[in-house]
């Protein structure tokens with residue numbers, strides 16, 4: 001593995017709120033624990049469910065946080081364009097919340113996004129305040145790549161979406177230049193994208 005692309009080097013065995021946490025890139029062996037963590041929250045309607053196939057297909061996006069042998073948290077950085085990536089499947093186990101692990105996870109994902117030269121990262125979320133503390137701000141959905149909404153199609157809240165879009169700009173100058181191009185809602189790369197219905 002190329003050492004410059006190993007965010008785990010930065011956060012390996014980080015100590016947060018008296019817990020020794022190892023954050024590293026995920027591997028296929030993490031899938032059963034990831035399914036349990038993510039789909040546990042999905043059952044409560046606060047995250048999108050993931051299948052074993054989806055996790056396998058996107059495993060290189062994922063990072064995991066371990067407290068000993070226990071999966072304490074996870075998150076993924078999914079690339080959509082040369083400019084933008086999404087923080088998704090971010091979850092911290094109930095037993096480990098409010099110990100700084102979510103923040104560590106976001107920092108590690110952002111670090112990776114910077115290594116790959118992204119201009120900005122975004123997320124769809126219910127926890128605006130958490131992301132605010134991690135340097136994100138609320139953004140109009142129209143500023144995000146339409147491909148990012150393909151997951152919305154299978155979301156149970158497609159007809160009444162109440163998630164907030166947040167963004168963290170990593171390279172302000174390049175980001176500003178891009179913003180001067182007019183957004184084209186509904187069509188991207190020649191294909192029509194179904195947009196979710198906003199609840200408010």
Ligand SMILES: CC(C)(COP(=O)(O)OP(=O)(O)OC[C@H]1O[C@@H](n2cnc3c(N)ncnc32)[C@H](O)[C@@H]1OP(=O)(O)O)[C@@H](O)C(=O)NCCC(=O)NCCS
Pocket residue numbers: 041046047089090091092093096097098099100101102103104123124125126127129130133
């Ligand atoms: C949201 C989540 C990832 C936060 O993880 P966490 O490890 O508990 O968060 P941290 O301890 O790193 O918190 C970092 C900061 O955000 C704040 N914060 C954490 N959760 C918050 C919440 N739900 N609302 C408001 N602020 C919150 C913390 O108080 C802390 O603030 P501080 O720096 O001033 O002390 C976790 O609660 C979770 O997994 N929730 C369920 C799944 C989910 O909603 N995922 C997000 C999908 S986009």
